[in-house]
Each structure stands twice: as C-alpha cells, then as structure tokens.
Amino acid sequence: MMSHQDAGPSPALLMDALGAHVRTAALKGAIELDLFTAIAAGNETVAELAGACGASERGIRILCDYLVILGFLTKDERRHYRLTADSAAFLDRRSPLYLGGVTEFVLSPMVMEAHRDIAAAVRKGGTVLPDEGTIAPEHPVWVRFARGMAPLMRLSAQLMANIVEVPGGRPVRVLDVAAGHGVFGITLAQRHPSVEVVALDWPAVLEVARENAEAAGVAERWRPLRGSAFDEPFGEGYDMVLLTNFLHHFDVPTCEALLRKARAALSEGGRAITVEMVPNEDRVSPPGAASFAMTMLVQTSRGDAYTEAELGAMFGRAGFSRTEFHPLPSTRQELAISYR
Amino acid sequence: MMSHQDAGPSPALLMDALGAHVRTAALKGAIELDLFTAIAAGNETVAELAGACGASERGIRILCDYLVILGFLTKDERRHYRLTADSAAFLDRRSPLYLGGVTEFVLSPMVMEAHRDIAAAVRKGGTVLPDEGTIAPEHPVWVRFARGMAPLMRLSAQLMANIVEVPGGRPVRVLDVAAGHGVFGITLAQRHPSVEVVALDWPAVLEVARENAEAAGVAERWRPLRGSAFDEPFGEGYDMVLLTNFLHHFDVPTCEALLRKARAALSEGGRAITVEMVPNEDRVSPPGAASFAMTMLVQTSRGDAYTEAELGAMFGRAGFSRTEFHPLPSTRQELAISYR
Numbered sequence: 001m002m003s004h005q006d007a008g009p010s011p012a013l014l015m016d017a018l019g020a021h022v023r024t025a026a027l028k029g030a031i032e033l034d035l036f037t038a039i040a041a042g043n044e045t046v047a048e049l050a051g052a053c054g055a056s057e058r059g060i061r062i063l064c065d066y067l068v069i070l071g072f073l074t075k076d077e078r079r080h081y082r083l084t085a086d087s088a089a090f091l092d093r094r095s096p097l098y099l100g101g102v103t104e105f106v107l108s109p110m111v112m113e114a115h116r117d118i119a120a121a122v123r124k125g126g127t128v129l130p131d132e133g134t135i136a137p138e139h140p141v142w143v144r145f146a147r148g149m150a151p152l153m154r155l156s157a158q159l160m161a162n163i164v165e166v167p168g169g170r171p172v173r174v175l176d177v178a179a180g181h182g183v184f185g186i187t188l189a190q191r192h193p194s195v196e197v198v199a200l201d202w203p204a205v206l207e208v209a210r211e212n213a214e215a216a217g218v219a220e221r222w223r224p225l226r227g228s229a230f231d232e233p234f235g236e237g238y239d240m241v242l243l244t245n246f247l248h249h250f251d252v253p254t255c256e257a258l259l260r261k262a263r264a265a266l267s268e269g270g271r272a273i274t275v276e277m278v279p280n281e282d283r284v285s286p287p288g289a290a291s292f293a294m295t296m297l298v299q300t301s302r303g304d305a306y307t308e309a310e311l312g313a314m315f316g317r318a319g320f321s322r323t324e325f326h327p328l329p330s331t332r333q334e335l336a337i338s339y340r
Numbered sequence: 341m342m343s344h345q346d347a348g349p350s351p352a353l354l355m356d357a358l359g360a361h362v363r364t365a366a367l368k369g370a371i372e373l374d375l376f377t378a379i380a381a382g383n384e385t386v387a388e389l390a391g392a393c394g395a396s397e398r399g400i401r402i403l404c405d406y407l408v409i410l411g412f413l414t415k416d417e418r419r420h421y422r423l424t425a426d427s428a429a430f431l432d433r434r435s436p437l438y439l440g441g442v443t444e445f446v447l448s449p450m451v452m453e454a455h456r457d458i459a460a461a462v463r464k465g466g467t468v469l470p471d472e473g474t475i476a477p478e479h480p481v482w483v484r485f486a487r488g489m490a491p492l493m494r495l496s497a498q499l500m501a502n503i504v505e506v507p508g509g510r511p512v513r514v515l516d517v518a519a520g521h522g523v524f525g526i527t528l529a530q531r532h533p534s535v536e537v538v539a540l541d542w543p544a545v546l547e548v549a550r551e552n553a554e555a556a557g558v559a560e561r562w563r564p565l566r567g568s569a570f571d572e573p574f575g576e577g578y579d580m581v582l583l584t585n586f587l588h589h590f591d592v593p594t595c596e597a598l599l600r601k602a603r604a605a606l607s608e609g610g611r612a613i614t615v616e617m618v619p620n621e622d623r624v625s626p627p628g629a630a631s632f633a634m635t636m637l638v639q640t641s642r643g644d645a646y647t648e649a650e651l652g653a654m655f656g657r658a659g660f661s662r663t664e665f666h667p668l669p670s671t672r673q674e675l676a677i678s679y680r
Contacts, residue, residue, distance in 0.1 A: 122373060
C-alpha cells in the first residue's frame with residue numbers, strides 16, 4: 001500500500017513558492033531589528049541577542065533558526081549564531097558594503113502594492129498602479145531608490161568601470177542619464193581624473209546624487225542637469241552617455257527615440273554605456289535577469305527585460321554602428337557598449 | 341583590476357530573499373487566472389493563453405516565463421508552454437489532487453497580516469494579531485483552513501493510514517481532535533469499515549468536515565462533537581485519539597494537559613496518533629518542518645514546531661508508555677504513535 005506514493009507528484013515546490021513571502025518578511029524583520037549588526041558585535045546566543053535587539057528570546061530563537069535555514073547565519077552545536085561571509089559583508093550596518101537600505105526601495109509600500117494583485121496586472125498587461133506606475137514624472141519612489149540602491153549599484157558600477165576604457169590626456173565628458181544615486185558616473189569620475197560628469201534626473205533625486213558625488217570627492221567634476229531624460233536637451237559633444245537601469249522601463253519605440261537623442265549628443269568616437277538586466281534569448285535564463293520582466297510588468301505600463309538581440313537591434317535602428325556585451329559577474333546585470 | 345571581485349562576497353542570496361515575495365504573488369496570480377487549467381486544456385502559446393484567461397499577451401508572456409523560471413512550467417523552442425508533472429497534478433483545477441485552494445488559507449488576509457511586521461512579533465515574542473492570533477475561539481480562519489487545506493492534508497492522511505494498524509473484527513472508536521476538514525479520521529474510516537469517528541471542532545468548521553465525510557461515503561460512521569478541545573469532555577473508551585496539526589499551536593504545559601485528557605479518553609491498548617511538523621534536534625533541518633516555527637511565531641502566542649525529543653517527553657509526562665515516530669515522505673510532516 002505504500003509504494004504507489006514513492007514516484008508520485010510532490011507538492012513541495014508549490015508549498016515552497018506559496019511560503020516564499022515569509023523569507024522576504026523575515027529578512028526585512030531581521031534588518032529592522034539590526035540583528036546582523038548585533039551578531040557581528042559579538043552577541044551569539046539567544047539571550048545575548050534578545051538583550052542586544054530589545055526582543056524576546058522566543059522571537060530571536062525562531063528568527064535566527066529561520067535565517068540559518070535560509071543561509072544567512074550559521075549555528076554551531078552550542079547554539080551560537082554567526083554571520084556567513086556574505087551576511088558580514090552586506091548586512092552588518094558597520095560594513096562599507098552594507099545593503100540593508102535596499103529594502104527602502106525594493107520593499108517600499110509602492111513596490112509591494114504593485115505586486116499585490118498580479119492577476120490584475122496580467123489581465124491589463126501592465127501595472128495597476130496609478131499614473132503609469134513608477135515612471136510617473138518626479139515620482140518620489142526614485143528618491144527611495146537613489147538612497148536605498150546606491151550600495152548595491154556600487155558593485156555593478158565597479159565592474160562596469162573595470163571594463164569601460166577611458167582615454168587619458170584630455171577631458172572626458174560623460175552624460176549620466178537618469179542618474180538616480182549617480183553612482184555609475186561618480187565611479188567613472190573616481191577612477192579617472194579626466195572624467196567630467198553631467199548627471200540628469202529629477203531635482204529631488206539629484207540631491208541624493210550630489211551627496212554621493214561630494215562623499216566620493218568628485219563634486220568639482222560633477223554637475224546636475226535637472227529634468228526629464230525625454231524632454232530636457234542633452235547638449236552635445238559627450239564622449240559617453242550612460243544609460244544604466246533605465247531602458248527597461250519603456251517600450252521599444254520609446255527606447256529608440258531616447259537612443260537617437262543619446263547618439264546625437266555623442267561626439268565622434270563616442271559610446272553609449274548601458275547597464276541592464278539582459279535575459280538570454282529563451283527569456284527564462286539566467287533566473288535573476290529573466291525574472292526582472294515580472295518587475296517591469298507590475299511596475300510599468302510597457303517596460304521589459306530586453307535580450308541582447310533586442311537591445312542590439314534598438315541601438316542599430318537608432319544609428320549606432322555596433323554594440324558589444326560584457327557580463328558583470330555576481331550581479332544580475334550586463335554591460336553593453338554601443339559605438340556611435 | 342578585475343580579479344579582486346572574483347572571490348568576493350555576493351549579494352545574490354540577499355537579493356533572492358528580498359524578491360522571494362514575488363514568487364508567492366505570481367503563483368497566486370496564476371492560480372486566480374486559472375492559467376494552469378488553461379494550459380492543461382491545450383492552450384500552449386501566449387496568444388491562446390491570453391484568450392483562454394481573458395488576459396493581455398504581454399502579461400501572459402511575462403507570467404509564463406516567470407513560472408518557467410520557478411519550475412512550474414516548461415517552455416520549448418517554439419515558445420509553447422506546458423505543465424510539469426507536479427503542476428498537472430496539483431494546479432490543474434480538473435485534477436483530483438488540485439491544491440489551488442490552499443491559497444484561501446495560507447495566503448488569507450489574516451495570515452498575510454500576521455507576517456506584515458515580523459520585527460514586532462520577534463520583539464513581542466508572539467503574534468501581533470489580536471486575541472491570541474489564530475487560536476482564538478471559533479476563529480473563522482479555520483473554516484478557510486478546513487476548505488483550503490483538505491486536499492493537501494489528504495496526502496498526509498493517506499501516508500498516515502498506510503502506517504497506522506487498525507484491528508479488525510470489532511468496532512474501532514476514533515476521536516479526531518480539532519478535526520478541521522476531518523480528513524485524517526475520514527481517511528481511516530474509508531480504509532477500515534470497522535472505524536467509527538467522533539470529530540471534535542468548532543461548529544462552523546465541522547460543517548466542512550461533514551461535507552467531506554458525506555463525499556467520502558463514511559457519514560454513517562462519522563459524527564460531530566461540537567466545542568473546544570480543551571473544554572469539551574472527550575468521553576472514554578476510544579481506541580485512537582487523533583492529534584493532527586494541533587499541538588504546535590500551544591506551549592508545552594498546554595499540550596501536556598491536553599495529552600493527559602487524551603490519554604484518559606483511551607481504552608486499554610489505545611494510541612494517540614499525532615501528525616506534526618517535527619524539526620530535527622538542531623531546529624534548522626529539515627527546512628520545511630524547521631521553518632514552521634516561524635509560522636507559529638507570527639500566528640500564535642506560544643506555539644512551536646516541536647522536536648521528537650520534546651514531543652516524546654510531553655507524551656511521557658502525560659503518562660503514555662512510549663512514542664514512536666514515522667516519516668511521511670514528500671510532506672513536511674511526521675507521524676507519532678504514542679501508546680497509552
């Protein structure tokens with residue numbers, strides 16, 4: 001009577017996905033309690049952590065065990081909890097790589113609201129948020145984005161800067177379109193004293209970018225250009241136009257119009273530098289980049305995660321001569337360099 | 341300049357957990373759209389599925405790709421989507437094993453509210469829901485539970501019935517405590533014509549169990565006992581007392597009081613039959629059972645996922661002579677048989 005179960009179907013994957021929201025909620029809770037910082041400071045037992053976090057022992061024990069299950073902590077035979085290497089890097093508030101602030105954007109009330117009724121978004125074909133979702137002009141979510149996502153984007157920006165060649169011996173003019181936190185342009189300016197950045201975004205967002213430019217010590221080679229990437233004149237004579245995490249918000253015709261405008265702003269030999277979530281042609285791999293299409297479904301009216309073929313074709317139709325792609329390992333992103 | 345990144349820390353696990361809620365939301369959306377049933381009915385392209393589900397092509401394409409990434413669908417080179425074997429078993433509404441209804445409980449507004457502020461639950465040491473959370477008397481969430489979870493519990497109940505030996509040749513009296521959907525007692529009655537079930541639960545919940553008993557063809561050997569497991573007299577002379585998915589809601593003293601009451605209701609040679617999420621002694625494995633402690637933290641004041649040692653000790657202190665444990669493969673649960 002038992003054997004017929006052995007090869008049968010399993011509800012494990014289904015139940016795992018239905019419970020996946022708990023992982024997000026528990027990690028958010030642990031970040032709010034600053035649990036990881038407390039462990040890094042030497043609190044390793046349930047009693048020590050309850051004291052350090054101002055929490056109950058039952059709650060701390062269950063939360064820490066859950067974080068061990070998820071892979072954020074380890075637990076030894078004496079029931080002491082310790083940080084993994086990744087948690088020490090990204091979740092200890094005293095770490096220069098601290099990423100706890102990304103929750104301010106990725107779990108913001110607006111982003112959560114966008115995911116509340118995915119069936120409705122699928123029926124409609126786009127976000128159910130009012131006013132075109134997160135791309136509405138001067139939407140305050142982008143200030144949250146600029147503040148919360150800068151530490152994560154510093155990883156991508158460093159990897160980008162490892163690849164992008166910058167000529168020496170003369171000023172190199174960089175236009176950072178929809179700069180947000182400004183991290184991509186600022187990183188290029190930090191690496192190369194020849195780089196001068198013009199950062200374009202909404203005024204409130206650019207205040208965050210300005211803080212970052214000052215903290216990075218490049219404020220004298222960084223200036224803001226306040227407005228919409230679609231409406232504000234770019235000027236001309238740029239060596240590089242940065243398009244980082246921007247194209248995915250829009251449909252193909254909108255992207256192409258923007259790329260034509262970007263190309264017109266480039267000098268001879270100039271390049272568009274794009275950082276994007278780029279799925280493979282099958283659109284279901286790699287998982288991180290391919291999943292990003294769902295983010296665009298629920299947060300925008302017509303955005304998408306574009307493949308290399310789609311991006312290459314857009315740049316080609318906008319007049320660029322060729323586009324080359326580079327992986328940015330350990331991120332969900334790719335770098336595209338398109339030559340004027 | 342590139343090599344220093346290679347062995348560095350990765351934010352992949354962090355970002356995966358922060359995005360895990362999207363898996364839950366997307367699967368819920370797909371179930372609401374009845375996407376899996378539409379695929380089972382032969383709709384395999386984006387256009388066909390958009391028509392069948394009354395949805396947009398953009399939305400269907402992005403949702404289906406996301407479900408491929410999660411492992412619920414496959415996608416071939418012609419971009420046709422098909423169900424996996426597990427999805428065909430559990431997510432096609434026409435399947436006898438259909439589990440889509442579990443969302444009515446596991447993603448009910450009350451359960452989601454319980455997870456909204458895990459930091460607060462950790463500080464407090466228990467649920468932030470009013471009135472002791474889900475164990476409040478006659479809480480309506482248990483009617484949702486009874487309706488939604490019955491199909492999932494049928495798997496556990498079949499596995500339990502494979503293991504529990506039932507004497508023949510005389511009536512076998514079974515008390516099904518906190519019966520809910522009633523599936524465990526009903527399954528025993530279906531397997532063994534000698535079994536007579538008394539099912540104890542709140543009146544509204546027992547209406548669901550009665551429907552299930554009637555549908556299973558055992559209504560004439562099944563009768564309800566309306567009330568609280570703690571307050572209602574059990575009677576005596578039972579061969580078995582079923583305690584399925586119940587002890588985890590309570591602290592150890594409360595469990596022990598209940599077990600004493602259960603033992604007193606058993607005849608000579610009687611057994612308590614317990615089905616529970618049972619983590620290993622490390623409390624962090626296996627993942628499904630160990631994670632259940634978090635569910636109890638956010639939904640109850642003092643509940644827990646108890647280990648074999650803890651359960652065995654509780655039954656021992658309540659007077660049972662010994663307890664033996666059996667795995668229920670492909671579920672998150674274990675079976676415990678405790679001898680009077």
